[in-house]
Amino acid sequence: MTGREVKPVLLTVDDDPGVSRAVARDLRRRYGQDYRVVRADSGQDALAALKELKLRGEPVAAMLADYRMPEMNGIEFLERAMDLFPRARRALLTAYADTDAAIQAINIVDVDHYLLKPWDPPEEKLYPVVDALIEMWRSTGDSPVPEVKVVGHRWSAPSHKTREFLARNTVPYRWFSVEEPEGGRLLDAAGVTAEDIPVVITPTGEVLRQPAEVDLARAVGLSTAPSAEFYDLVVVGAGPAGLGAAVYGASEGLRTVLVERQATGGQAGQSSRIENYLGFPDGVSGAQLTDRARRQAVKFGTEVLSARDVVGLEARGSARVVRFGDGTEIAAHAVILATGVSYRKLTAPGIDELTGRGVYYGSANTEAPACAGQPVYVVGGANSAGQAAMFFSRHAASVTILVRGESLKDSMSHYLIEQIEATENICVRANTTVDAALGDDHLTGVRLRDGVTDTVEELPTSHLFVFIGAAPHTDWLGGVVERDELGFVRTGPDLLVGGERPAGWLLDRDPYYLESSQAGVFVAGDVRAESVKRVASAVGEGAMAVTLVHRYLEDQ
The missing domain is CATH 3.40.30.10 (Glutaredoxin)
Structure with a gap:
């Protein structure tokens, strides 16, 4: 329905085909330009039509139902129709002998009008009533919901x-x-x-x-199936590094496909405000920044696959093959791994049970309205936690940042610390950990432990947001590329131990700077060992990886 005009509906119900056609004809003649006339031959058919309209988000302005219908009379129909469209105006079509029933309907189901059959001429007996119904409906406001x-x-x-x-x-x-x-x-x-x-x-x-x-x-219209089996470049992960790689790969003529497990933007896409990214002096949300990058990648011809879980990677001759969780696969000349990191799990009683029900990993901006006037707790001391605290401070009664260490100075940017200190409803509790999450069907409080005095305190809250550590998405790469003890992928010079190339390396050259231990597989962004965990550096590595892909392809 998006992209076309949505006309409000005028619904007529009558079991007499001749009467039904006549009502619909007269209504279309007067209102057809601005309204869609739908007619049904029974109450059941009309209810089915209303349910479909409800699901499609189309508004119903008025309903005209015949009183004498088998199985379900007009009063019974209108009573059930009110459950679906309570704001639609209602009229009963009745014979003179049934005027008592019509008056009863006004009292029982709040019918707005009743019409005596026949209504000829319609200019005098039908249209004035329908005009009044439409005017009443407009005054109540019932717009379409195309979302x-x-x-x-x-x-x-x-x-x-x-x-x-x-x-x-x-x-x-x-x-x-x-x-x-x-x-x-x-x-x-x-x-x-x-x-x-x-x-x-x-x-x-x-x-x-x-x-x-x-x-x-x-x-909802997101692409999940690849249009081809073979590409020049497969980029796995659509965070800043993957988006950077997709933009530069596609713009430089490589047939590029970008594969994302959840949503474009990655962890950066959840940042409520990024203020130290070059070119945005007033700051920009992570969602806005990465959405612009996604649209830019698509403009250059990148194919984006959403909600696809990559579970395997292998070399087959000169091809690099990416396997999906459903058993399908795609192949390319080269692959860039930009899978990023996720927040580490908080280990405390009640956390797992209440995740998604008051305990959230990342900023979960959709919860902001529910935080209005409530105390909110944020766990973590890095920039993502500070950005979330600033964001929720505009909604919550108070925001408390819980930090395991002595202060924020060792883990958070100076500009964010200054903003937090200047925000009255944000406080920082150092040397503090979450001892337990409290609640049954949802979070009702937290138990905090002071690391200095070893005392505990229970405080009420319905929202706890966790921003601790960084775990790379690399379990599926075991045995394929070399990783460090934390799971981050080693590249370039880090692969040369004592001047020796990695085991299984067959090329007569050293791995390129962002190349993994598998030739033709490059790594960019937070998932790379020893990388700088910043949005700008991730974007830069994505672009640089494409340059190295070109060099690799020229060697083949």
């Missing part, structure tokens, strides 16, 4: 995961809680229950129950 709709529960971890996936992939969506009347109406229209949440309804009316990310990506 993806998500129905879930605030404290449902799968619901949170779905919202984050859509938000980070810049897919517009509207959130409905199952506890709200409209959420219940959408579930009823979709023919599902609250046990099926999260429920995702696309603008075309497709219903997904607890969708896997790859199914969700496909349903």
